[in-house]
Amino acid sequence: MQSSKIAGIGYYVPKNIYTNDDLSRFMDTNDAWIQERTGIKERRFADRLEETTTTMGIEASKIALERAGITAQDVDFIVFATLSPDYYFPGCGVLLQREMKMKEIGALDIRNQCSGFVYALSVADQFIKTGMYKNILVVGSEKHSFAMDFNTRSRNVSVIFGDGAGAVVLQPADREGQGILSTHLHSDGADAEILAMYYPGAHANKWMRDQPGYPDQELGGLFMTTEQLESGAALPYMDGPAVFKKAVVKFPEVIKEALEANHLGPQDIDLLVPHQANLRISQYVQQLLGLPDEKVFNNIQKYGNTTAASVPIALCEAWEAGKIKEGDLVCLAAFGSGFTWGSALIRW
Numbered sequence: 031m032q033s034s035k036i037a038g039i040g041y042y043v044p045k046n047i048y049t050n051d052d053l054s055r056f057m058d059t060n061d062a063w064i065q066e067r068t069g070i071k072e073r074r075f076a077d078r079l080e081e082t083t084t085t086m087g088i089e090a091s092k093i094a095l096e097r098a099g100i101t102a103q104d105v106d107f108i109v110f111a112t113l114s115p116d117y118y119f120p121g122c123g124v125l126l127q128r129e130m131k132m133k134e135i136g137a138l139d140i141r142n143q144c145s146g147f148v149y150a151l152s153v154a155d156q157f158i159k160t161g162m163y164k165n166i167l168v169v170g171s172e173k174h175s176f177a178m179d180f181n182t183r184s185r186n187v188s189v190i191f192g193d194g195a196g197a198v199v200l201q202p203a204d205r206e207g208q209g210i211l212s213t214h215l216h217s218d219g220a221d222a223e224i225l226a227m228y229y230p231g232a233h234a235n236k237w238m239r240d241q242p243g244y245p246d247q248e249l250g251g252l253f254m255t256t257e258q259l260e261s262g263a264a265l266p267y268m269d270g271p272a273v274f275k276k277a278v279v280k281f282p283e284v285i286k287e288a289l290e291a292n293h294l295g296p297q298d299i300d301l302l303v304p305h306q307a308n309l310r311i312s313q314y315v316q317q318l319l320g321l322p323d324e325k326v327f328n329n330i331q332k333y334g335n336t337t338a339a340s341v342p343i344a345l346c347e348a349w350e351a352g353k354i355k356e357g358d359l360v361c362l363a364a365f366g367s368g369f370t371w372g373s374a375l376i377r378w
């Protein structure tokens with residue numbers, strides 16, 4: 031079956047830099063706490079009015095298309111991963127299609143949070159494998175800053191996340207053994223609520239009925255009431271320690287699964303590009319796999335956790351820095367809300 035290769039890659043980050051000290055102007059936090067727990071030194075936040083998840087995705091896409099040597103009109107399918115779409119619906123895929131003046135091609139939106147890009151890449155890979163499409167644009171983009179609460183009550187969440195976008199063009203590989211060797215995707219919804227944003231949503235479960243302000247009426251009102259909005263119910267929720275514990279198990283598990291499926295071992299990896307959730311998580315995974323520093327790429331220090339954008343931004347920065355050469359074995363791995371997690375093994 032025809033495998034797919036990354037023919038072009040690009041990323042975009044907003045120019046506004048917020049250091050840890052900058053955040054301490056808004057909430058009770060400090061540089062030492064953030065760096066020690068997460069490794070993050072600074073992050074980028076999009077312009078509040080001018081930039082959106084879609085516009086950042088477009089900037090990254092333009093670079094990816096140029097590097098692939100194709101134009102927007104050559105793209106025959108879009109896969110757009112984000113948890114922070116411009117609209118509740120429709121998704122960002124069609125907005126990108128419109129703004130980039132693409133043909134009336136298919137546009138698919140992926141809702142898999144931190145593992146969104148790996149899921150998106152896997153979906154695109156299947157379309158190339160079957161021969162259905164030849165030029166697929168895969169985008170991961172996030173504008174977290176618009177929905178975060180920059181107050182002490184939300185400090186465990188708001189110091190971690192940042193804005194940005196990454197994109198790749200996927201095309202049929204040129205030769206046998208090149209490109210995406212395999213992807214492995216997983217989910218376990220048992221702990222869906224411990225890293226989540228519940229509103230706006232159609233949830234009507236017991237857990238929600240116990241929350242303050244749940245509307246007592248026959249129809250409607252499940253979307254969001256003013257009381258819920260004011261109580262902070264519409265903000266992202268994260269049980270950080272629980273997420274950490276699960277991540278350090280699932281990251282290595284899905285990387286080993288990818289290696290075993292290809293009869294390879296950790297020593298064969300030339301570069302591991304893990305989702306930038308937390309530097310401590312990446313370091314733990316690195317240690318477990320016995321990889322030296324030069325074989326693991328981290329940039330969370332500069333950008334924080336950019337969720338669906340983190341893997342393509344890191345992959346692109348690593349490639350631009352000359353850390354990925356033709357023939358290298360690159361492993362992408364991600365874990366996040368859902369929980370969902372996955373890996374992709376690529377022969378560059």
Ligand SMILES: CC(C)(COP(=O)(O)OP(=O)(O)OC[C@H]1O[C@@H](n2cnc3c(N)ncnc32)[C@H](O)[C@@H]1OP(=O)(O)O)[C@@H](O)C(=O)NCCC(=O)NCCS
Pocket residue numbers: 058059060063064067068144185186187189225268269270271272273274277307308335365366367
């Ligand atoms: C979020 C995370 C950094 C918190 O680190 P932690 O060591 O687990 O910290 P805790 O949540 O137990 O909080 C410890 C203390 O720090 C405080 N704290 C939380 N956020 C803080 C902040 N930004 N600044 C200062 N103090 C903070 C807490 O209030 C708590 O204080 P207390 O002991 O007085 O109650 C860590 O759990 C983590 O990174 N988890 C994984 C998150 C993740 O990867 N999410 C994305 C998934 S893809």
